[in-house]
Amino acid sequence: MIGPPLIAEEALRERVRQLGAAISRDYVGKQLLLVGLLRGSVIFLADLLRAVTIPVKVDFLAVSSYVGRDSSGVVRLLKDLDHPIAGMDVLLVEDIIDTGLTLSYVLRVLKTRDPASLEVCTLLNKPRSRLIDQPLKYIGFDVPDGFVVGYGLDHNQHHRNLPYIGTLKE
Numbered sequence: 001m002i003g004p005p006l007i008a009e010e011a012l013r014e015r016v017r018q019l020g021a022a023i024s025r026d027y028v029g030k031q032l033l034l035v036g037l038l039r040g041s042v043i044f045l046a047d048l049l050r051a052v053t054i055p056v057k058v059d060f061l062a063v064s065s066y067v068g069r070d071s072s073g074v075v076r077l078l079k080d081l082d083h084p085i086a087g088m089d090v091l092l093v094e095d096i097i098d099t100g101l102t103l104s105y106v107l108r109v110l111k112t113r114d115p116a117s118l119e120v121c122t123l124l125n126k127p128r129s130r131l132i133d134q135p136l137k138y139i140g141f142d143v144p145d146g147f148v149v150g151y152g153l154d155h156n157q158h159h160r161n162l163p164y165i166g167t168l169k170e
């Protein structure tokens, strides 16, 4: 069961607009590449992309670490980027940072490929569950510890189509 909206559609829309404006200001004159982490970030990325007003490219990565609600801590690369990122200003777009294990793995992999810069934009951040600290350049919203779904985020592949963010209840 899903509780009442934790973050409503209108709040998502407004925050994504602000993030797009900030990114467009910060990356003027740069080789901006948004790297979406499949599949949770796709809805956020699609909206964020349209809020960016400077030239921008997009690529995707897929990793897997979750079965059900708990992080296994084991991260696997399921799909690599299609293009090299050397010299690009890479902004990794994530749905949510929880323990930080997935992010730490992905950043380690991407750093070896000589991007001009490598930063993170996450829609949601669960600061209290963090095991590995990572600098997050853009954060949409801090959320409490519960398991959230919607706007791309899933529980065993369900609820990604919910247009708002809600908390999963037992």
Ligand code: IMP
Pocket: 040, 065, 066, 071, 094, 095, 096, 097, 098, 099, 100, 101, 102, 103, 146, 147, 148, 149, 153, 154, 155
């Ligand atoms: P981390 O490695 O623990 O930081 O987990 C990051 C990944 O786990 C995210 O990219 C999500 O796909 C997934 N995840 C973590 N917390 C949640 C949640 O509350 N709802 C849905 N997915 C989550």
Ligand code: MG
Pocket: 039, 040, 066, 154
């Ligand atoms: Mg996920």
